[in-house]
Amino acid sequence: MNDLLRLIGKPSTDAGVRAFLLKRGAPEPRIMPGESDVYLNLYTRGLSLLFEDANYFAGQHGLELSIDAPMLSAAFFYGPGDDQFHPFQGDLPRGLQFDLCRVEVQECLGRPVLVDEEFNTEAWDIGGGLRLFVDYGDAKRQSVRVVQLSFFAQHA
Numbered sequence: 001m002n003d004l005l006r007l008i009g010k011p012s013t014d015a016g017v018r019a020f021l022l023k024r025g026a027p028e029p030r031i032m033p034g035e036s037d038v039y040l041n042l043y044t045r046g047l048s049l050l051f052e053d054a055n056y057f058a059g060q061h062g063l064e065l066s067i068d069a070p071m072l073s074a075a076f077f078y079g080p081g082d083d084q085f086h087p088f089q090g091d092l093p094r095g096l097q098f099d100l101c102r103v104e105v106q107e108c109l110g111r112p113v114l115v116d117e118e119f120n121t122e123a124w125d126i127g128g129g130l131r132l133f134v135d136y137g138d139a140k141r142q143s144v145r146v147v148q149l150s151f152f153a154q155h156a
Helices: 002-007 015-023 054-061 102-109
Strands: 037-042 047-052 071-078 114-116 121-127 130-136 144-151
Touching (some): 002 015, 054 071
Antiparallel strands (some): 037 047, 047 071, 071 144, 114 121, 121 130
């Protein structure tokens, strides 16, 4: 997990990103013409990686980049019960677990900086240019469903 935390916001040409993908049998990200991003879905690992076009990524975050390789923008970790992804088996960021409820997540992470009731999602800025999102299950099962790590840079 610590490796992945350091890789978010890096280009696909970064040695660490390449090694991470190779170790998991993931292909090199290729963004189709006219598209701004591509997801590398590792269904059996419960993991999805979002790569964005460098120009799009730079524009979204108010950055200037001298590289045109796809940028690793986010990682999604899926919990039990997803229709497409097997449950992620590794350690989740900040000690999170899929069986935690909303109250337990807030005890672990503190008060969220963003709450989206419509999508049953909360978010925390965790430093290093990262924002951690937690999506909860339905009203009956308020446990963690998906954890997302995203690059997050404040606009200057």
